[in-house]
Amino acid sequence: xxxxxxxxxxTAIVTVNVEGKLNGITVAWVTRVSWQPPMxxxxxxxxxxxxxxxxxxxSFAVCILGKDAKEIAEYFGxxxxxxxxxxxxxxxxxxxxxLPIPEGTIAYIECDKTGQFEAGDHIxxxxxxRRQKVLKDEPxxxxxxxxxx
Ligand SMILES: Cc1cc2nc3c(=O)[nH]c(=O)nc-3n(C[C@H](O)[C@H](O)[C@H](O)COP(=O)(O)O)c2cc1C
Numbered sequence: 001x002x003x004x005x006x007x008x009x010x011t012a013i014v015t016v017n018v019e020g021k022l023n024g025i026t027v028a029w030v031t032r033v034s035w036q037p038p039m040x041x042x043x044x045x046x047x048x049x050x051x052x053x054x055x056x057x058x059s060f061a062v063c064i065l066g067k068d069a070k071e072i073a074e075y076f077g078x079x080x081x082x083x084x085x086x087x088x089x090x091x092x093x094x095x096x097x098x099l100p101i102p103e104g105t106i107a108y109i110e111c112d113k114t115g116q117f118e119a120g121d122h123i124x125x126x127x128x129x130r131r132q133k134v135l136k137d138e139p140x141x142x143x144x145x146x147x148x149x
Contacts, residue, residue, distance in 0.1 A: 008144035013063045013076050014042050015100045016053045022087050022100045025050040026077030028143035029122070030062060038129040040109060043122040049082040054113070054125055061099035062109040062127070065141040069104025070148050073141060076102070097131060106136040 009031065015024040029043035040062055044051045054060065065073055072090055079086055092102045097110040111127025118124075142149045 005145045008142055010140035011065050011073050011143045013102055015061045015063055016057050017099050018053045018056050023050055023053055023081035024076050024086055026073045040127045041124050043124050045122050049080050051123055058113050060111055063101055063105040064107045065104050066106040066138050067141050069141055072104045106138050107134040
């Protein structure tokens, strides 16, 4: 048994659009961090391709997945955008802020990247919420006990 496994979170795909290059990464390490203004934090591994793209953009979207989106969560969470266009495999729409919203998203939060800091082998990016939208009023896909539940 592992105490860290008891930290349950919503599973999300964080998406970016860097000069037309779209990418998304499945994240379990995502949470709200400020009430006013509303802010969120996402933790991205230093070696991830998304980390390179995050460092070249001022905005990102946190796309919260629904319970039926296990397959897409695993795909975006195992394949790297470095050599694959992940958005070719699954349908998506573009948000008002020109960020990709993948199939399986029940709600998304568009953020301005307003901070970042190092945390061990990850970078924590802080996003100030610019726009948010609920697409389906359903419970999210949960990550807990080190797996998708
Ligand atoms: C359920 C699940 C949760 C994940 N959570 C995170 C996370 O919070 N942060 C992270 O950096 N990687 C996380 N990953 C791993 C990345 O999604 C994975 O390495 C991905 O392929 C990186 O894509 P990229 O190279 O296109 O950025 C998770 C993977 C899965 C399957």
